[in-house]
Amino acid sequence: MDKRIRYTLSCAAVLSVTTGISPALAAEQAPNAASQAVDEIIVTAQKRSENINKVPMSITAATGDQLQAAGISSTAELGKIVPSFSVSQNFTGAPVYTLRGIGFFDGAMGARPTIGIYQDQVELPFAIMARGIAFDLERVEVLKGPQGTLFGQNATGGLVNYIAAKPTDQLQWGGHMTFGRFAQGEAEAYVGGPLSDTLRIRLAGRHQFGGDWQKSTSRDDEIGETNRTSLRLITDWNPAPGFKVELNLNGWNDRSEAQMAQIVAVVPRIPDGAPLFPLLSALTPTSRNNRLADWTPIPSQFSTTPSAPASPRHDYRADLRFRQASLRLDFDVGANTTLTSLTAYTRLRGSSTIDPDGTVLRNTDADVMVFQENISQEMRLSGKLANRLSYILGGSYAWYRADERQISTFPYGTAASITLPFIGAGYEGNGLFYNARYRTISAFANIDYELTDTLTAHAGIRYSRTKAHDEGCSYDIPGGNGAAGFGALNSYLRGLVLGLGPVTIPPGGCINVNALFEPGIARNSFKEKGVPFRVGLDWEVTPNTLLYANISRGFKGGSFPVINSSTMLQTEAAKQEELLAYEGGFKTGLFNRSLQLNGAVFYYDYKDKQITGYFQDPIYGALQKTLNIPKSHVLGAELQMNWRPTERMVINGGVTYLKTRIDECSNPLQGATVGCLPDGFYNFDSFGQVVRLTGDVFPNAPQWSGVVDALYTLPLSDRLEVFWGGTVNARSSTPSQLGSRPALGTNDPNRIYRIDGYATLDLRLGIQAPSGQWRVDIWGRNVTNKYYRQSIQAANDTVVAWTGLPATYGLTLSIRQ
Numbered sequence: 001m002d003k004r005i006r007y008t009l010s011c012a013a014v015l016s017v018t019t020g021i022s023p024a025l026a027a028e029q030a031p032n033a034a035s036q037a038v039d040e041i042i043v044t045a046q047k048r049s050e051n052i053n054k055v056p057m058s059i060t061a062a063t064g065d066q067l068q069a070a071g072i073s074s075t076a077e078l079g080k081i082v083p084s085f086s087v088s089q090n091f092t093g094a095p096v097y098t099l100r101g102i103g104f105f106d107g108a109m110g111a112r113p114t115i116g117i118y119q120d121q122v123e124l125p126f127a128i129m130a131r132g133i134a135f136d137l138e139r140v141e142v143l144k145g146p147q148g149t150l151f152g153q154n155a156t157g158g159l160v161n162y163i164a165a166k167p168t169d170q171l172q173w174g175g176h177m178t179f180g181r182f183a184q185g186e187a188e189a190y191v192g193g194p195l196s197d198t199l200r201i202r203l204a205g206r207h208q209f210g211g212d213w214q215k216s217t218s219r220d221d222e223i224g225e226t227n228r229t230s231l232r233l234i235t236d237w238n239p240a241p242g243f244k245v246e247l248n249l250n251g252w253n254d255r256s257e258a259q260m261a262q263i264v265a266v267v268p269r270i271p272d273g274a275p276l277f278p279l280l281s282a283l284t285p286t287s288r289n290n291r292l293a294d295w296t297p298i299p300s301q302f303s304t305t306p307s308a309p310a311s312p313r314h315d316y317r318a319d320l321r322f323r324q325a326s327l328r329l330d331f332d333v334g335a336n337t338t339l340t341s342l343t344a345y346t347r348l349r350g351s352s353t354i355d356p357d358g359t360v361l362r363n364t365d366a367d368v369m370v371f372q373e374n375i376s377q378e379m380r381l382s383g384k385l386a387n388r389l390s391y392i393l394g395g396s397y398a399w400y401r402a403d404e405r406q407i408s409t410f411p412y413g414t415a416a417s418i419t420l421p422f423i424g425a426g427y428e429g430n431g432l433f434y435n436a437r438y439r440t441i442s443a444f445a446n447i448d449y450e451l452t453d454t455l456t457a458h459a460g461i462r463y464s465r466t467k468a469h470d471e472g473c474s475y476d477i478p479g480g481n482g483a484a485g486f487g488a489l490n491s492y493l494r495g496l497v498l499g500l501g502p503v504t505i506p507p508g509g510c511i512n513v514n515a516l517f518e519p520g521i522a523r524n525s526f527k528e529k530g531v532p533f534r535v536g537l538d539w540e541v542t543p544n545t546l547l548y549a550n551i552s553r554g555f556k557g558g559s560f561p562v563i564n565s566s567t568m569l570q571t572e573a574a575k576q577e578e579l580l581a582y583e584g585g586f587k588t589g590l591f592n593r594s595l596q597l598n599g600a601v602f603y604y605d606y607k608d609k610q611i612t613g614y615f616q617d618p619i620y621g622a623l624q625k626t627l628n629i630p631k632s633h634v635l636g637a638e639l640q641m642n643w644r645p646t647e648r649m650v651i652n653g654g655v656t657y658l659k660t661r662i663d664e665c666s667n668p669l670q671g672a673t674v675g676c677l678p679d680g681f682y683n684f685d686s687f688g689q690v691v692r693l694t695g696d697v698f699p700n701a702p703q704w705s706g707v708v709d710a711l712y713t714l715p716l717s718d719r720l721e722v723f724w725g726g727t728v729n730a731r732s733s734t735p736s737q738l739g740s741r742p743a744l745g746t747n748d749p750n751r752i753y754r755i756d757g758y759a760t761l762d763l764r765l766g767i768q769a770p771s772g773q774w775r776v777d778i779w780g781r782n783v784t785n786k787y788y789r790q791s792i793q794a795a796n797d798t799v800v801a802w803t804g805l806p807a808t809y810g811l812t813l814s815i816r817q
Contacts, residue, residue: 036594036644036647037592037593037594037644038589038594038595038596038642038643038644038650039642040052040053041061041062041063041139043055043059043061043139043141044121044141044161044163045057045059045141045143045161046150046392046446046448047121047150047380047382047392048382048390048392053544053546053587053589053596053598054546054587056456056458056536056538056546056548056550056585057143057144057145057548057583057585058143058144058145058583058585058598058600058602058638059141059142059143059144060081060082060141060142060144060640060654061139061140061141061142062081062139062140063137063138063139064136064137064138064139064165066081067081067134067137067140068176068812068814069711069764069777070709070727070762071762071779071781072134073134073135073186073208074130074131074132074134075087075095075097075117075127075130075134075160076095078140078142078160079705079729080707080727080729080762081654081707081709082099082142082654082707083638083654083655083656083705083706083707083729083731084100084101084144084636084638084656084658085097085098085099085142086103086700086701086702086705086731086790087790088105088700088736088790088791088802089259089790089791089802090105090106090108090111090793091354091356091364091366091793091795092108092109092352092354092366092368092370092406093109093128093258093259093318093352093354094108094109094111094127094128095127095131096111096113096127096700096791097113097114097115097117097127097160098114098115098157098700098701099115099142099144099157099158100144100145100157100158100602100604100634100636100656100658100701101157101604101634101636101658101660101698101701102114102115102157102158102579102604102634103115103157103698103699103700103701104556104610104611105611105612105700105737106559106561106562106612106626108402108404108434108561108562109126109128109368109372109402109404110126110370110372110402110403110404110434110436110562111126111127111559111562112125112126112154112400112438112556112557112559113126113127113154114154114155114156114157114556114577115127115155115157115158115159115160116147116151116152116154116155116158116159116160117129117130117159117160117162118151118159118160118161118162119133119161119162119164119248119250119324119326120161120162120163120164120248120326120328121161121342122248122324122326122342122344122346122376123151123152123344123346123398124324124346125154125346125372125398125400126372126402128320128348128372129322129324129346129348129372130160130162131228131252131254131322132206132228132229132230132252132253132254132322133230133250133252134162135188135205135206135230135232136164136165136188136190136202136204136206136232137162137163137164137165138163138164138165138166139163140160140161140162140163141160141163142158142159142160143159143160143161144157144158144600145157145158145550145552145554145581145583145602146158146532146534146552146553146554146579146581147159148462148464148530148532148552148553148554148555149444149446149460149461149462149532149533149534149552150392150444150446150460150462152396152398152440152442152462153440153464153466153530153532153554153555153556153557153576154556154557155554156554156555156556156577156579157554157579164204164232164248164250165190165192165202165204166202166234166236166246167192167193167194167200167201167202167234167235167236168192168193168194168200168202169193169194169200170193170194171192171193171194171817172190172191172193172202172816172817173189173190173191173192173816173817174189174190174814174815174816174817175187175188175189175190175814175815175816176188176812176814176815177812177813178810178811178812178813179810179811180779180808180809180810180811181213181807181808181809181810182210182211182212182213182808183209183210183211184208184209184210184211184213184226184808185209185210185810186206186207186208186209187206187207187209188204188205188207189204189205189206190202190203190204190205191203191204192204192234198237198238198239199235199236199237199238200235200236200237201233201234201235201236202232202233202234203231203232203233204231204232205229205230205231205232206229207228207229207230208226208227208228208229208256209226209227210224210225210226210227211224211225212224212225212257213291213805213806214259214260214291214292214293215291215292215293216293216294216360217286217287217292217293217294218294218360219297219360221297223257223260223293223295224257224259224260225256225257225317226256226257227255227256227317228252228253228254228255228256229252229253230250230251230252231250231251231252232248232249232250233247233248233249233250234246234247234248234249235247241332242331242332243329243331244328244329244330245327245328245329246328246329246330247325247327248324248325248326248327248328249324249325250323250324251321251322251323251324252321252322253320253321253322254318254319254320254321254322254350255317255319256317256318257316257317257318258316258318258352258353258354258355259293259802260293260294260295260316260355260358261293261355261356261357261358261795261800261801261802262285262286262292262294262358262800262801262802262803263283263284263285263286263294263358263359263798263799263800264285264286264358264752264792264798264799264800264801265285265752265798265799266283266284266797266798266799267686267687267752267794267797267798267799268797279361283359283798286358286801288787289787289806290785290787290788290803290804290805290806291806293358294358294359294360295316295355295358295359295360296359296360296361296362296365297360315353316352316353316354316355317352317353318350318351318352319350319351319352320348320349320350320351320352320370321348321349321350322346322347322348323346323347323348324344324345324346324347325344325345326342326343326344326345327341327342327343327344328340328341328342328343329341333381334383336383336384336385337381337382337383338381338382338383339380339381340378340379340380340381340382340394341377341378341379342376342377342378342379342380343376343377344374344375344376344377345374345375346372346373346375346376347371347372347373347374348370348371348372348373349370349371349372350369350370351367351368351369351370352367352368353365353367353368354366354367354368356793356795356800357795357796357797357798357800358795358798358800358801359798362409362410363410363795363796363797363798364408364410364795364796364797364798365408365409365410366406366407366408366409367406367407368404368405368406369404369405369406370403370404370405371401371402371403371404372400372401372402372403373400373401374398374399374400374401375398375399376396376397376398376399377396377397377398378394378395378396378397379394379395379396380393380394380395380444381393381394387450388449388450389447389449389450390447390448390449391445391446391447391448392444392445392446392447392460393444393445394443394444394445395441395442395443395444396440396441396442396444397440397441397442398438398439398440399437399438399439399440400436400437400438400439400440401435401436401437401438402434402435402436402438403433403434403435403436404434404562405431405432405433405434406431406432406433406564407429407430407431407477408429408430408431408432409429410796429477429482430474430475430476430477430482430511430564431474431475431476431477432472432473432474432475432562432563432564432565433472433473433475434470434471434472434560434562435470435472436468436469436470436560437468437469437470438466438467438468438557439466439467440464440465440466440557441464441465442462442463442464442465443463444460444461444462444463445460445461445462446458446459446460446461446534447459447460454539454540454541455537455538455539455540456537456538456540457535457536457537458534458535458536458537458538458550459534459535459536460533460534460535461531461533461534462530462531462532462533463529463530463531464529464530464531464532464555465527465528465529466526466527466528466529466530466557466558467525467526467527468525468526468527468528468557468558468560468573469523469524469525469526470523470524470525470560470571470573471521471522471523471524472521472560472562473510473511473512473519473520473521473522473565474510474511474512474564474565474566475508475509475510475511476505476507476508476509476511477508478507478508482505482511483505483506483507483508483509483511484505486505486511486519487502487503487504487505487519490503490505490513490517490518490519491503491517493517494516494518497517498516498517500516500517503517503518503519505519511566512565512566512567512568512570512571513566513567513568514567514568515568515569522565522568522571524560524571524572525573526558526573526575528557528575528576530555530557530576530578531553532552532553532554532555533552533553534550534551534552534553535550535551535552536548536549536552537549544588544589544590544593545586545587545588545589546586546587546588547584547585547586548584548585548586548587549583549584549585550581550582550583550584551580551581551582551583552580552581552583553578553579553580553581554578554579554581555576555577555579556576556577556579556610557576558573558574558575558576559573559574559610559626560573561573561574561612561624561625561626563623563624563625564623565623566623569615569625570615570623570624570625573626574610574626574627574628575608575628576608577606577607577608577609577610577628578606578607578608579604579605579606579607580604580605580607581602581603581604581605582602582603582604582605583600583601583602583603584600584601584602585598585599585600586598586599586600594643594644594645595641595642595643595644596641596642596643597639597640597641598639598640598641599638599639599640600637600638601636601637602634602635602636602637603633603634603635603636604633604634604635604636605633606629606631606632606633607630607631608628608629608630609628609629609632610626610627610628611626611627611628611629611699611738612624612625612626612627612737612738613625613626613627613683613684613738614683614685614686614688615674615683615684616684616688622684622685622686622687622688627683627738629662629681629693630663630665630666630667630676631662631663631665631666632661632662632663632698633660633661633663634658634660634698634701635658635659635660636656636657636658636659637656638654638656638657639655640653640654641653641654648712648713648714648715649710649711649712649713650710650711651708651709651710651711652708652709653706653707653708653709654706654707654708655704655705655706655707656704656705656706657703657704658701658702658703658704658705659697659703660697660698660701661695661696661697662681662693662694662695662696662697662698663694664680664681664694665677665680665681665694673690674690679692679694680692680693680694681693681694683738685738686737686753686794686799693738696735696738697734697735699734699735699736699737699738700734700735700736700755700791701734702731702732702733702734702757703732703734704730704731704732705730705731705732706729706730706731707727707728707729707730708727708728709725709726709727709728710725710726710727711723711724711725712724712725715770716767718770719769719770720767720768720769720770721767721768721769721770722765722766722767723764723765723766723767723768724763724765724766725763725764726761726762726763726764727761727762728759728760728761728762729759729760729762730757730758730759730760731757731758731759732757733754733755733756733757734754734755734757735753735754735755736753736754736755736789736791736792736793737753737792737793737794752792752799753792753799754792755788755789755790755791755792756788756789758786758787758788759786760781760782760784760786760788760804761782761783761784761786762779762780762781762782762783763779763780763783764777764778764779764780765777765778765779766778766779766812772816773815773816773817774813774814774815774816775812775813775814776811776812776813776814777811777812777813777814778809778810778811779810779811779812780807780808780809781805781807781808781809782804782805782806782807782808783807783809784807785806785807786804787803788803788804789801789802789803789804790802790803790804
């Protein structure tokens with residue numbers, strides 16, 4: 001077993017001891033069976049309310065109170081309760097979620113994920129939209145495995161469904177205030193109740209704030225401010241018996257500063273170009289300190305010198321605005337039959353300035369502007385027949401828009417060094433734009449049939465058709481000196497290779513070229529269909545024990561890459577990926593339900609997995625390109641535990657094992673250099689070298705991951721309780737990109753992309769009213785100040801890492817009425 005998992009289990013034992021539990025104390029308490037039973041959570045994983053332990057699939061769920069206690073205020077932090085859930089970030093600051101080894105890394109805010117994010121069953125089609133929605137929650141549900149039958153495409157690896165707290169029949173109000181290290185914290189409040197016999201509302205808001213937490217390695221400067229505000233208004237109206245209307249209006253504004261990167265290594269993309277830039281060549285890797293990083297002092301566009309300004313103030317604040325409106329109508333149209341309509345409009349727009357190269361130089365800096373939009377409509381009929389057959393029949397329509405524009409400057413980068421004779425030393429960068437449209441129409445059906453009182457069969461299917469198109473190009477920017485230079489370069493190549501006449505690029509024109517070295521806008525489109533399904537059987541062995549087995553298939557739609565391109569070849573769409581999943585599991589309550597154990601084993605057969613790789617451009621070296629890996633697989637197992645050994649103590653935990661692998665090709669090519677060859681799948685790495693990828697593991701998919709949380713509550717009087725506990729989260733090492741397996745030798749350059757394993761420890765201590773009306777927490781997170789990395793990527797001439805937070809501590813005061 002991995003030493004970090006052993007460390008996790010050891011810390012779990014320590015936590016159990018430090019929470020004050022001993023056999024004598026447990027015997028003295030002698031709680032009754034009812035008070036010692038673990039809490040059960042009602043979920044809507046199958047679009048109906050069910051006990052989580054009766055749903056035949058692997059689910060992790062947590063209530064809003066549990067999320068607050070664990071310090072989870074965003075999707076990126078769900079790994080604290082879901083061992084197989086991990087997050088990295090791309091260069092634009094957008095999160096990349098991975099669940100059970102299934103994820104999709106892309107360099108755009110508009111990348112469509114493999115892990116679906118939903119709010120009250122309404123899709124958030126782009127991962128960045130989830131940044132400010134995790135507040136005032138009833139619960140969160142993390143569903144594992146393909147969820148395409150009921151939720152559609154782009155949920156190949158699973159989905160996260162946030163359930164907002166709903167209006168109540170009585171007046172309720174409350175909130176909490178948190179303040180911690182680096183002057184960071186949040187203020188959240190809610191109020192709700194009835195306005196009439198048929199109308200109820202709930203208004204909630206949260207403001208997250210904070211000071212600088214990162215420090216520059218080159219000067220006296222800091223960065224890392226948080227400034228994010230979220231609001232939600234939910235209205236429930238029952239105009240007539242059997243008719244319910246729910247309107248959800250929510251949104252957030254984000255003016256936070258981007259997290260800056262650390263240098264892992266300086267690796268010029270064109271090695272011979274390094275001597276041309278002594279400032280770049282002199283840089284060294286950043287010390288292993290979570291707080292250290294570096295960035296350009298002022299993002300003044302087209303600056304030609306790296307000198308620091310008179311004032312160290314900078315402006316890397318985002319300006320992102322998210323809005324969503326959803327309307328749900330539920331009609332009782334007959335006995336045990338409900339017609340549901342779910343209509344939604346979602347929009348994100350704004351901009352941010354990023355500096356992902358980890359240096360004080362303007363080596364790879366960019367201004368990013370984004371506009372994302374989604375309109376969706378779902379109609380479904382659900383009910384039950386003859387007390388044995390439950391069904392859902394429906395259809396949906398969705399239209400997506402993803403527009404993105406980036407203006408990149410890299411006067412000290414070596415990517416253009418070979419073109420300097422044509423472009424001139426004044427070349428400073430270029431822009432790119434990308435406009436994509438997707439339209440999906442689908443129909444679905446799902447049934448659950450009780451074969452006997454204890455045996456139930458499940459079957460579901462969806463048919464979807466998608467049309468998509470995009471257009472975009474890399475283009476000349478004012479002062480970038482690209483139009484004339486790239487025009488001269490492509491004219492020279494066009495004559496040398498094809499014997500054709502010169503081309504002209506006007507100022508502000510596209511600089512990427514087709515196979516004839518003709519510049520212009522690249523246009524791509526695709527049509528695809530998918531038929532995800534799920535069939536399964538579950539057996540209720542006892543009232544507290546469920547065995548289940550499922551076979552399911554899911555699809556992730558095709559993907560348009562958003563990258564600085566020199567050729568239109570880079571912009572070709574990757575085709576949709578397909579995942580066939582086999583899973584068997586159990587859910588059992590033991591010892592009068594004081595211990596709940598849930599476990600599963602699973603095997604994923606992957607076809608055409610989308611992944612970010614490279615191709616070797618003869619001019620610019622290794623450039624990113626989205627690839628399809630023909631065959632790969634995931635083998636895994638997981639175990640979850642919810643244990644109340646005494647009336648006063650709760651221990652929750654989980655462990656996941658993953659074995660991922662890129663497999664042999666079934667249809668090898670003859671005479672090719674990369675792709676499916678007779679002895680395996682080959683592609684270029686970030687250094688432009690051809691590497692054999694067959695046998696490699698997936699990025700951001702640690703073989704072992706685990707979490708354990710212990711909480712002990714001790715009554716001091718009828719009005720006061722004291723509690724203490726902690727959480728250990730651990731995971732083994734994993735590569736951060738394709739072609740960088742952890743087992744590579746120390747002389748292999750790809751080893752720098754390895755994310756080492758780590759374990760973090762969170763602690764908490766507090767007092768509360770037994771009724772839950774108030775609570776005071778003193779907490780510490782990553783109290784050992786463990787240094788760990790969440791993502792490692794190539795950034796032009798540097799390889800950089802984004803780290804986790806250093807040790808933080810603070811105080812939270814909560815109140816509710």
